[in-house]
Amino acid sequence: xxxxxxxxxxxxxxxxxxxxxxxxxxxxxxxxxxxxxxxxxxxxxxxxxxxxxxxxxxxxxxxxxxxxxxxxxxxxxxxxxxxxxxxxxxxxxxxxxxxxxxxxxxxxxxxxxxxxxxxxxxxxxxxxxxxxxxxxxxxxxxxxxxxxxxxxxxxxxxxxxxxxxxxxxxxxxxxxxxxxxxxxxxxxxxxxxxxxxxxxxxxxxxxxxxxxxxxxxxxxxxxxxxxxxxxxxxxxxxxxxxxxxxxxxxxxxxxxxxxxxxxxxxxxxxxxxxxxxxxxxxxxxxxxxxxxxxxxxxxxxxxxxxxxxxxxxxxxxxxxxxxxxxxxxxxxxxxxxxxxxxxxxxxxxxxxxxxxxxxxxxxxxxxxxxxxxxxxxxxxxxxxxxxxxxxxxxxxxxxxxxxxxxxxxxxxxxxxxxxxxxxxxxxxxxxxxxxxxxxxxxxxxxxxxxxxxxxxxxxx
Ligand code: 4AD
Ligand code: MG
Numbered sequence: 001x002x003x004x005x006x007x008x009x010x011x012x013x014x015x016x017x018x019x020x021x022x023x024x025x026x027x028x029x030x031x032x033x034x035x036x037x038x039x040x041x042x043x044x045x046x047x048x049x050x051x052x053x054x055x056x057x058x059x060x061x062x063x064x065x066x067x068x069x070x071x072x073x074x075x076x077x078x079x080x081x082x083x084x085x086x087x088x089x090x091x092x093x094x095x096x097x098x099x100x101x102x103x104x105x106x107x108x109x110x111x112x113x114x115x116x117x118x119x120x121x122x123x124x125x126x127x128x129x130x131x132x133x134x135x136x137x138x139x140x141x142x143x144x145x146x147x148x149x150x151x152x153x154x155x156x157x158x159x160x161x162x163x164x165x166x167x168x169x170x171x172x173x174x175x176x177x178x179x180x181x182x183x184x185x186x187x188x189x190x191x192x193x194x195x196x197x198x199x200x201x202x203x204x205x206x207x208x209x210x211x212x213x214x215x216x217x218x219x220x221x222x223x224x225x226x227x228x229x230x231x232x233x234x235x236x237x238x239x240x241x242x243x244x245x246x247x248x249x250x251x252x253x254x255x256x257x258x259x260x261x262x263x264x265x266x267x268x269x270x271x272x273x274x275x276x277x278x279x280x281x282x283x284x285x286x287x288x289x290x291x292x293x294x295x296x297x298x299x300x301x302x303x304x305x306x307x308x309x310x311x312x313x314x315x316x317x318x319x320x321x322x323x324x325x326x327x328x329x330x331x332x333x334x335x336x337x338x339x340x341x342x343x344x345x346x347x348x349x350x351x352x353x354x355x356x357x358x359x360x361x362x363x364x365x366x367x368x369x370x371x372x373x374x375x376x377x378x379x380x381x382x383x384x385x386x387x388x389x390x391x392x393x394x395x396x397x398x399x400x401x402x403x404x405x406x407x408x409x410x411x412x413x414x415x416x417x418x419x420x421x422x423x424x425x426x427x428x429x430x431x432x433x434x435x436x437x438x439x440x441x442x443x444x445x446x447x448x449x450x451x452x453x454x455x456x457x458x459x460x
């Protein structure tokens with residue numbers, strides 16, 4: 001007989017009344033006395049578990065029950081019985097239980113509730129813990145929803161490379177990629193000796209290559225890992241994060257912000273519908289009031305404010321900040337949160353930043369001081385997306401590259417895009433883990449990515 005997924009049982013339990021099925025999975029808990037007992041089984045096909053009831057009368061090898069401990073993998077046959085009066089709508093009455101692999105006494109996930117710090121140390125096991133099971137299930141669905149959103153809008157999904165020769169985000173520090181034996185101090189290293197004949201980095205963004213594709217397909221997005229080598233130990237920075245970057249031709253900054261807002265509302269409303277068990281879990285155990293928070297984001301129009309206006313507001317409250325602001329200073333997390341949590345009490349776009357604190361490719365405004373940038377700030381998180389309208393004027397772009405001390409020779413092809421049928425275009429980058437944090441209520445970015453890469457942490 002074929003094995004049945006626990007998910008199938010939940011989808012149509014009435015059809016299984018009194019039917020014999022085989023299930024296989026991992027024991028979350030097993031308790032019993034000399035005559036009967038219960039196993040709580042997961043098989044990973046859904047967040048809910050199956051309750052298996054077993055009794056001495058019904059199974060021949062009742063003794064093996066002694067050996068079934070938390071984490072053990074088992075195969076079990078039995079009958080499905082509807083139990084409308086109980087918490088679970090049905091249960092399985094076992095007729096045969098076989099252990100596939102019992103856990104030994106060292107299995108670390110024994111308790112119902114471990115600290116998040118402890119679970120980070122056993123990252124290879126934590127997807128089995130309820131919280132992480134829910135987080136990674138939602139992560140999977142959220143990635144799918146993003147693909148669905150852009151697919152429905154006719155975007156082409158392109159795969160941009162992770163190895164690059166240009167440092168296009170300016171401020172961000174990059175990981176160098178080398179094939180040379182750099183730990184051998186005797187040898188002298190030359191870029192010409194590298195496999196690619198020049199210095200190569202792990203890419204902090206797929207945007208530049210994305211722009212090249214936008215001029216072919218009109219609307220594209222790329223979705224993959226991005227790398228930042230900065231030594232920042234915060235709850236919202238990773239050295240390797242997942243980055244979704246759309247790029248759209250014939251689109252200005254206002255239309256880009258409309259697109260971002262529509263995307264956010266789509267993924268949030270759909271995740272509530274498509275992952276109800278996981279979302280209920282987060283709302284009950286991770287962030288009380290999560291549903292209210294998400295509904296607020298669904299049913300409000302996001303704020304829009306220029307950097308200059310934002311600085312005016314922040315300046316009046318400089319006594320509240322660790323880093324007081326003035327025009328020209330970078331907006332830090334504390335300011336981002338003040339704007340979204342105290343001033344707007346909802347997501348807000350901040351636009352038109354000073355060109356000195358933004359990347360070279362952003363469209364320069366008439367004032368000569370600011371660029372058409374937009375950062376989307378979410379309450380409780382801060383920056384979730386960063387985007388801009390792109391500079392299309394060849395000379396202005398080249399001047400900016402030179403002013404910033406970047407090498408023209410690294411950007412020759414990007415500059416050429418401005419000579420070969422260039423049009424107005426805009427794009428943004430979404431930090432996938434940042435939006436995961438917001439949607440799940442999980443407060444540390446290390447807990448929404450499988451194996452986080454942060455300073456001094458690359459074990460698994
Ligand atoms: O603001 P950023 O640096 O913008 C870019 O890389 C542009 N090329 C995007 C574009 O226009 N196509 O990064 C975009 C987003 C940020 O808003 C943030 O959400 C996330 O990526 N991000 C990080 N997430 C986790 N850890 C880090 N170290 C991150 N750095 C950026
Ligand atoms: Mg940014």
